[in-house]
Amino acid sequence: MSNQGFHVAVVGATGAVGQQMLETLANRDFPIRELTLLSSARSAGKAILFKGEEVIVQEAKPESFEGVDIALFSAGGSISKELAPEAAKRGAIAIDNTSAFRMDPEVPLVVPEVNKEDLRQHKGIIANPNCSTIQMVAALEPLRQAYGLKKVVVSTYQAVSGAGAKAVQELNDQTKAIVEGKEFQPEILPVGSDKKHYQIAFNAIPQIDKFEENGFTFEEMKMINETKKIMHMPELKVAATCVRLPIATGHSESLYFEVEATGVTTTDIQAKLKDAPGIVLEDNPSEQVYPMPANCVGKIDVFVGRIRKDLDEDTGFHMWVVSDNLLKGAAWNSVQIAETLVEMGLVEAK
Amino acid sequence: MSNQGFHVAVVGATGAVGQQMLETLANRDFPIRELTLLSSARSAGKAILFKGEEVIVQEAKPESFEGVDIALFSAGGSISKELAPEAAKRGAIAIDNTSAFRMDPEVPLVVPEVNKEDLRQHKGIIANPNCSTIQMVAALEPLRQAYGLKKVVVSTYQAVSGAGAKAVQELNDQTKAIVEGKEFQPEILPVGSDKKHYQIAFNAIPQIDKFEENGFTFEEMKMINETKKIMHMPELKVAATCVRLPIATGHSESLYFEVEATGVTTTDIQAKLKDAPGIVLEDNPSEQVYPMPANCVGKIDVFVGRIRKDLDEDTGFHMWVVSDNLLKGAAWNSVQIAETLVEMGLVEAK
Structure with missing residues (x-):
């Protein structure tokens, strides 16, 4: 001080x-x-x-x-x-x-x-x-500025630390129990205050936060509504599926998005993200370079890779976005x- | 005999x-x-x-x-x-x-x-x-028959047993090493015959099979090409992102798809899948009922849940499809x- x-x-x-x-x-x-x-x-x-x-x-x-x-x-x-x-x-x-x-x-x-x-x-x-919103909009904003943005469909691969320290402990304890062939009782995930709890070790739980009436979870609606607010785009089409995985820290996201401009190439997208603030481009398939949660822990940046143009839609692209959910998130x-x-x-x- | x-x-x-x-x-x-x-x-x-x-x-x-x-x-x-x-x-x-x-x-x-x-x-x-194709087309076919199908965007959550018994052993050994605080050396995943190998335990690897020139992996192109062939729809728009996760058995898929017909409801989709051969509908959000890989192991069916209508596209829907990749897959x-x-x-x- x-x-x-x-x-x-x-x-x-x-x-x-x-x-x-x-x-x-x-x-x-x-x-x-x-x-x-x-x-x-x-x-x-x-x-x-x-x-x-x-x-x-x-x-x-x-x-x-x-x-x-x-x-x-x-x-x-x-x-x-x-x-x-x-x-x-x-x-x-x-x-x-x-x-x-x-x-x-x-x-x-x-x-x-x-x-x-x-x-x-x-x-x-x-x-x-919300953690999963932050890394997504950070990666999309440079592209919105350059090419406009029409639609986003995201599927998330979220770490348990987003559910708190007790959830991390549950993943560790369950994993240890399974490795040692012991019994265990899920008590925290997917949502501590919800009715049922499920195994997270060696599993995937397609529920983060509770469900709304429309069949989406609150986490999914957070991604949808917060993205529109942050980007000042109430008309943006956004959909999300949020999934909890046996990973301690580091959220990943598989994004499909459509820009307004036509004729944009994968190289254009990579160039915009390479120069964007807070973004690290890790995108070299021939050398197997792409972001992974195990590599992002402790880093403040948002890592983007697997960028490729959709094979059917001229304005459609795919990319993979990873960040430390406790830091940038x-x-x-x-x-x-x-x-x-x-x-x-x-x-x-x- | x-x-x-x-x-x-x-x-x-x-x-x-x-x-x-x-x-x-x-x-x-x-x-x-x-x-x-x-x-x-x-x-x-x-x-x-x-x-x-x-x-x-x-x-x-x-x-x-x-x-x-x-x-x-x-x-x-x-x-x-x-x-x-x-x-x-x-x-x-x-x-x-x-x-x-x-x-x-x-x-x-x-x-x-x-x-x-x-x-x-x-x-x-x-x-x-391919395993990831089979469960997807089994779930989509009853909907294609009833409502037509225009577009599919899938992100997969794939188990290591799809890469063979050695990959399962690697997941188990790595997990044990991490739990016990020991060193380990990745040798198999993501692809045994590729140049680099990465940690799979507590991680997500956005590569299954090697990369093609277009930036998609062979696994992703299998899903795209095989789906068109099986469904006799060369014009179908299909895109895939395939991700390997620390799960022994059971592939999950987050699907966004658009049908031809307008005015279809979530209830319509659920009803078609409930009566479809080889499909088990597990879809009751208020009771936290949805498919998970840990529950599908050893079963021959394809499990579908998290069905919901897109909030922007009248013809768009989301669903979550899980199956034992060694059995139906x-x-x-x-x-x-x-x-x-x-x-x-x-x-x-x-």
Whole structure:
């Protein structure tokens, strides 16, 4: 910590994403004058090391945000609903990683590479999109800018860490049990609070979050609705199928998309993505170069490969998009929003 | 074995699919008068139990097919290329599970639920389609019949047993090594004969089979070309992305497809699939009922769920299709072709 910079609060500091946020703030050397770590009453009192200094976690309350400049929320939707407005009321900018405010028309939903200008409209709360949405729109935006975008069909290959630390533990425990020939009882996945739980080890579960009436899951509807909002394209055709897999960290996505422009080539798409911010092109089939979740863990970029033109539609393309769901999908995008607020002069230290 | 029935040969009897073929022949009580088990010289001499009787495996040679009525091939493409014509020359019908003859215009490529009438055109060789193709066309055919079919975009979630027994061993060994914190060296997946090998445990590899010049893999092109041939629809728009996952057995597929007819509902699609041969509908989101690979192992059916109408396209739908890739995807479809030949009077015991 230094004498200059911002008073930053992290709400949910002891959780999986909270920990990643602290690590990212440290790695990025974000200018922090004072750091307040907040959590539920249960975790209050714990000591957490930040850049070699011990910080004691306090119970999050409305008055915890007095004097705070930037509050990063990742402690569940109900905490955000209660406390993000309290933080905003006290002059802090709340950057919320839950789904509580994402579709609120008053709240910007931001992926900096795509729509950082929306930050100018904030009224104290900024929402961080769903992990699977972030990496998809980051990869699509350079193509939308260059060629227009008509339609997206995505099938996801999502890691269990998106469902929290307990889900990762369940994958590990189940895998160990199966390897050792022991019994096990699924208790968390696909959705902790849903009625039934299924084996995730060596399996694929086509359910992430609960089901809506229309047969899509909430996760699928998040991808659909958030994409339209972030890209400012209410007319964009988007469909999603979200699947949970026995992978600890790293979401992959198989995308089919159609651009407006005709005559675009695979090489054109590769060139646009090669120069795009936050994107790493890994696309050389003859050398078996393509992104994989095992290679993306711990990296902040979005990795794109397997780009190829559809064999039937002149405007259709396929690609494979991989990213660390805890970093670009959560902690890094939140910290990146904070960095962007600073760059754009939209936040001042009190 | 009985005094009546057919002289059946199984080529590749000691392999993973060969074993499943023998089990399926026994389970289905296929009428076998005489059983000849064939393999490479290396495996010749082994004894295999079939319905309680020991059968000694012999080295496969052209003359091995003298007197054979039906020869089931699953010993690799080069063996089929060499010996299936030799079997046919000697009056046997060769049912070939490799890709050697699939796209040969003289060779019927058959999924009995879809195009059994094509069997009438056979000239001694009948091809069994690729595993990922079979379950997809079985699920699409009842919908094509009822509503027409314009376009299919599929992303697959494929099990390692499709790459052979060594790939299953690699998944198991790697998983164990990671659980125990030991080192490991990928040696088989994604493709044994390709240049590079990657970790499959807790990972997703977007490569099955080698790459073609157009950026698609051979597996993806198999799905595209075989689907058009089996459904007799050269004009059908089909695109595929094939992904290998840390699952031992059971392929899953996320399908987006467009029908010709307008005004079709999700309920219509469900009703057609409920009554379709070889299909089991598992589709009740409110009770979290949907197919999963862990539940399909050892079953011969194709399981379909997550059926829902696209939110933008009146003719567009999504569904999730799961099947045991070693059974309907290989052994069972081959034996089912043999059963269908018998039912249709297209094979006679010598």
